[in-house]
Amino acid sequence: MATVTLKGNEIHTLGDLPKNGSQAPNFTLVKTDLSTTSLSDYKGQKVVLNIFPSIDTGTCAQSVRQFNQEAAELENTKILCISKDLPFAQARFCGSEGIDKVETLSDFRDGNFGKAYNVAFTDGPLQGLLSRSVVVINENGEVVHSEQVSETVDEPNYKAALEALMDA
Known part of the structure; x- marks a missing residue:
């Protein structure tokens, strides 16, 4: 179990993020068109997992905007913005914001x-949602950077994630 805070109050997740150098766990997630995708679909590319509780909160929305801006500059890299929001809400947000360089899943x-x-999250008001985190995966499917943001209302360290991409 990992401990983070929400506005200074402790809440917990299932555990720690995958360690640097480990193989990234595979997954199946739902795209905005209701089809599915897996990590294996991005084989041979660098992948940034931008994970957050809900696209309908200010900090989460900002992380999607920021990574969308950064993604325009990256070669052979996919930015996946992942939450438990329904695909309809994700598509609505991206459409209204003109976000087209990242994938919401x-x-x-x-x-x-x-x-x-x-x-x-295993407890607290966000129980069942996903903790704000960033995981960077290289072309070989190995984790090269991970960050679980210690205070949920704070933004992730974009610079550290982007530097990990350059070094991957």
Whole structure:
């Protein structure tokens, strides 16, 4: 169990993120068109997993905007923005914001992504949602950077994630 805070109050997730150098756990998530995708679909590419509780909160929305801006500059890299929001809400947000460089994916069907990456909240007001985290995966499917944001209302360290991509 990992401990983070929400506005200073402790809440917990299932555990720790995958360690640097480990193989990233596979997953199946739902796209905005309700089809599914897996990590294996991105084989041979660098992947950034931008994980958050809900696209309908300010910090989560900002992380999607920021990574969308950064993604325009990256070669052979996919940015996957992952939450338990319904695909309809994700598509609405991206459409209204003009976001088109990242992919939004949902873990709403079975929650297996949250379990595989240990980011599902186990208690508190966000129980069942996903903890704000970033995982960077190289072309070989290995984790090269991970960050579970210690205070849920704070943004992730974009610079550290992008530097890990350059070094991958």
